[in-house]
Amino acid sequence: MTESWIEAALLSDVPQDDVIAVAVQGQEIALYGVDGDVYATDNICTHGHARLCEGFLEGHEIECPLHQGRFDIRSGAAKCAPLTENIRTYPVRIDGDKVYLDLG
């Protein structure tokens, strides 16, 4: 498998215990900062068409702002109703102050 790391953001732009959205190669990605680590998922909820970057991050779970579905940002696992599909996650690499993603 080939990996292609794409620069997505500055580490200093990723808020701790919160979420921001970035556009990477035309894709909307949500970046989360938790305990010094950065996680990345698709930004659009698999249920409605809400943006997770406007949601509510608690620990490693992001709650959708519209219908309160929750995903584990580490695995993408859907944790509760109304979600019936997991969300896609992306590998993250941090190099200095730069955050790289592998969009696969």
Add this chain to the structure above:
Amino acid sequence: MDSKRSDTATALAPTATIVIIGAGQAGGWAAQTLRNEGFTGRLVLIGDEAHPPHERPPLSKAVLAGEAAPASTWLLKPEAFAALGLEWWLDTRVTRIDRAAKRLETANGELLSYDKLILCTGGRARALTVPGVDTAAVHTLRTIGDALALAPALRPERSIVVIGGGWIGLEVAATARCKGADVTVLEAQSRLCERTVPPEVSEHLLGLHASHGTRVMLGANIAGIAPGTGGRSVVTLADGSTLACHAIVAGVGLVPNDELAREAGLECDGGVVVDAGCRTSDPDIFAAGDVAVTPNPWAGRRLRLESWQNAQEQGIAAARAALGLAVDYQPLPWFWSDQYGMNLQIHGIPLPSHRVVARGTPGADSFVLFYLDGDVVKAALGSNAARDLRFARRHIELCKPVDASRLADPSVPMSRQ
């Protein structure tokens, strides 16, 4: 999704049969939950529509506007629905519950025995009863079929009269305007959504619809409907004024489908009465969603919640209860509506006795109103403020005292209240 199986052993034998009447959102979530909780017995989901379980909110918006296909509202993709391994009896109406024999009868004459029964029969749009109503095609909006039937009428150079300035009426009016139709909303009360929002929010809704070119007539009582020229209908108001239109939509409330339960002798009071364990007056019969009347501690009384949240959460709770798991369903009511670009949410139950604290300006695009009892937030309502409202919801649930002046200051983040 994660199947979080509970440790509690289920009280039902693997050979048991659970029947769910009603294949809407509540019935769909009840079915999924039974399987997620490990129920392997026979599961029958009976619906009177030809559609698999789906969410209704888009029916008055994206589906009505033709921007989303009906299938986009389905709770589950077809393969996930099939994987539930249930019998889906579509287009099927149950005509009788024989509680003594624990058996159902359908309109086709089929008999079906159950060990546990979950009623998710929902409601139907209340029919308009005014003189001449039979002379016009009066639309209502509840089902996918209703949305598809109304959609072609919503276009430029067509005039629509919406009877009823509640949530369905206003959402249909907004969609109709967005499609270019000429829209008039007739509301019998003195303000919009009078039953569910405080006066300041009715004002906000009135301003929103007026700014998009919809005529809203308050205190408008209808004397009758008659055929007009060019395929139009004529709506006559009590003051004698008339409105000619190409289509009429009545959004005048929901009637709970509790007839089956009443005829079976279950306790009903404007819907099927259940306790916090979703149990009806028969211990083997449960009810959830629009049809269920439930004690609600936030309201201090029992009430029937017609909401997306309740359909989902009570459907899940009733399934767990049917399996013998501990259930204490006491939701903080949560309701939302989308009209034009506005997402309006209400958490809790605002009461006239509450002190109102505004964060932002009511009438602006984004604002939140908090409803306080002393210095405790009891309810919150806001426009385009989902994130702030999520924090507000937590305040309500925790009953934590707040500083009203900080709450009113948008420069103080809600996370630091």
